[in-house]
Amino acid sequence: MSWKNIFAVVFFAAATLAAQSPTHHPPKPPKSLRLYVFDCGVLKPADAKSFGFDHVAELKMSVPCFLVVHPKGTLMWDVGVVPDSDFKGDGSPVSQGFIEVAKPLKPQLEAIGYEPEDIQYLAMSHYHIDHSANANMFAGSTWLVEQAERDIMFSDKPAPVRSEKNYAALKDSKTKILPADADYDVFGDGTVIIKPAQGHTPGHQVLYLKLRKTGPVLVAGDLYHYNEERNTDHVPNFEYNKEQSLASRAKIEEFLKQSHAQLWIEHDYTANAKLKKSPAYYE
Ligand SMILES: [Zn+2]
Numbered sequence: 501m502s503w504k505n506i507f508a509v510v511f512f513a514a515a516t517l518a519a520q521s522p523t524h525h526p527p528k529p530p531k532s533l534r535l536y537v538f539d540c541g542v543l544k545p546a547d548a549k550s551f552g553f554d555h556v557a558e559l560k561m562s563v564p565c566f567l568v569v570h571p572k573g574t575l576m577w578d579v580g581v582v583p584d585s586d587f588k589g590d591g592s593p594v595s596q597g598f599i600e601v602a603k604p605l606k607p608q609l610e611a612i613g614y615e616p617e618d619i620q621y622l623a624m625s626h627y628h629i630d631h632s633a634n635a636n637m638f639a640g641s642t643w644l645v646e647q648a649e650r651d652i653m654f655s656d657k658p659a660p661v662r663s664e665k666n667y668a669a670l671k672d673s674k675t676k677i678l679p680a681d682a683d684y685d686v687f688g689d690g691t692v693i694i695k696p697a698q699g700h701t702p703g704h705q706v707l708y709l710k711l712r713k714t715g716p717v718l719v720a721g722d723l724y725h726y727n728e729e730r731n732t733d734h735v736p737n738f739e740y741n742k743e744q745s746l747a748s749r750a751k752i753e754e755f756l757k758q759s760h761a762q763l764w765i766e767h768d769y770t771a772n773a774k775l776k777k778s779p780a781y782y783e
Contacts, residue, residue: 524615524618526574526613526614526615526618527612527613527614529569529570529571529572529573530569530571530783531571532571532712532783533568533569533570533571533691533692533709533710533711533712533783534568534569534781534782534783535566535567535568535569535709535711535714535717535781535782535783536566536567536569536612536778536779536781536782537564537565537566537772537775537776537777537778537781537782538564538565538566538567538605538608538609538777538778539564539602539603539608539777540563540564540565540578540579540580540581540582540601540605540633541562541563541580541581541582541599541600541601541602541630542560542561542562542563542599542600542601542769543560543561543563543581543598543599543600543630543767544559544560544561544598544599544600545559545561545598546598547559548726548728550736550737550738551725551726551729551734551735551736551737552729552732552734552735552736552737553726553728553734556726556728557727557728557770558726558768558769558770560769561725561767561768561769562766562767562768562769562772562773563580563581563601563630563766563767564578564766564772564775565577565578565579565580565605565608565634566578566707566719567609567612567614567619567778568686568692568707568709569781570686570687570691570692571687572687572688572689573620573621573687574614574618574619574620574621575619575620575621575622575623575644575686575692576619576621576622576623576638576641577623577624577625577707577719578624578625578631578632578721578766579605579622579624579631579632579633579634579635579637579638580601580605580630580631580633580634581599581601581629581630581631581633582594582596582599582601582633583633583634583636583637583666584604584605584606584634584637586601587601587604599630605634605637606634606637608778611778611779612778612779616637616638616640616641617640619638619640619641620641620642621641621642621643621644621686622635622638622641622642622643622644622670622673623643623644623645623686623694623705623707624645625704625705625706625707625719625720625721625722625766626649626700626701626703626704626705626721626722627649627652627653627659627662627667627701628660628661628662628701628722629661629662629663629666630661631721631722632663632666632667633663633666634666635666635667635669635670636666636667636668636669636670638673639669639670639672639673640673641673641674642673642674642675642676643670643673643674643675643676644676644678644684644686644694645675645676645677645678645703646677646678646679646680646696646698646702646703646705647677647680647703648680648698648702648703649701649702649703649704649705650675650677650703651702652701652702652703652740653667653670654671660738660740661738678694678696678703678705679696680696680698680703681696682696683695683696683708690710691709691710691711692707692708692709692710693707693708693709694706694707694708695707695708695752695755696748697720697721697723697748697749697751697752698740698741698744698745698748699735699739699740699741699742699743699744699745699746699747699748699749700721700722700723700735700736700739700740700745701740702740702741704721704722704723704740704748705721706718706719706720706721706723706752707719707721708755708759708761711782711783712783713782713783714762714782714783715760715761715762716759716760716761716762717761717762717764717782718752718755718756718759718761718762718763718764719764719766720752720763720764720765720766721766722736722766722767723745723748723749723752723765724749724765724767724768725765725767726765726767726768727765727768727771730749730753733746
């Protein structure tokens with residue numbers, strides 16, 4: 501048999517095996533809530549002036565993505581700053597101006613056994629480019645969004661920090677419009693709650709998780725960017741509605757006191773560096 505023929509036999513054997521391999525099954529649901537944190541990049545702004553500060557302790561910002569795995573289903577929360585399609589596939593990081601991303605999102609999901617098609621719900625804290633880059637990947641999920649947020653995302657008028665092409669497929673997604681003035685209990689047992697916190701954008705929202713061992717955690721989207729913003733009236737100069745932001749912050753700070761939840765500021769580079777990253781998880 502020639503090398504060419506051997507290659508052909510091996511190739512067809514492999515192709516047959518691949519065709520026969522069982523279809524993908526996601527991991528079995530866990531008995532209690534889990535939270536995975538993915539590395540979706542770093543932002544390196546030149547200064548903190550657009551956030552109202554001459555100086556902050558750490559200028560760099562982390563960009564995390566999150567997977568919530570509940571016994572009854574899964575929720576992706578925030579999906580990065582650079583779409584996976586911008587990666588060359590040779591393992592090199594993507595660098596675009598002040599954005600640096602070391603790894604695409606999908607392989608991080610696959611490393612723990614999930615394909616994007618396995619994800620039941622998609623929710624983003626808000627539509628800005630650094631939270632929505634891979635939204636199209638989850639167009640098959642049920643999208644959890646406030647009407648005002650959806651409206652500005654698909655508005656004909658220009659809107660700040662928007663990259664429509666990265667989430668265009670959501671337009672046809674199964675969509676659950678969340679109340680603008682009430683919490684939304686995603687799995688109905690009080691452990692995964694989306695809370696309205698408008699201001700940064702018209703429908704900005706935050707995520708409250710009741711984790712069995714870790715305790716309650718509030719994943720705060722861009723309610724704050726830097727820890728220095730807490731207990732001040734400094735908001736970014738690209739805020740949709742400053743008064744609304746300050747009211748949302750006051751409401752969430754009150755909730756943190758009552759619930760004793762930890763506040764996770766997504767862009768807090770120093771705090772994010774200390775978080776366990778997937779495949780490790782919080783439970
Ligand atoms: Zn952001």
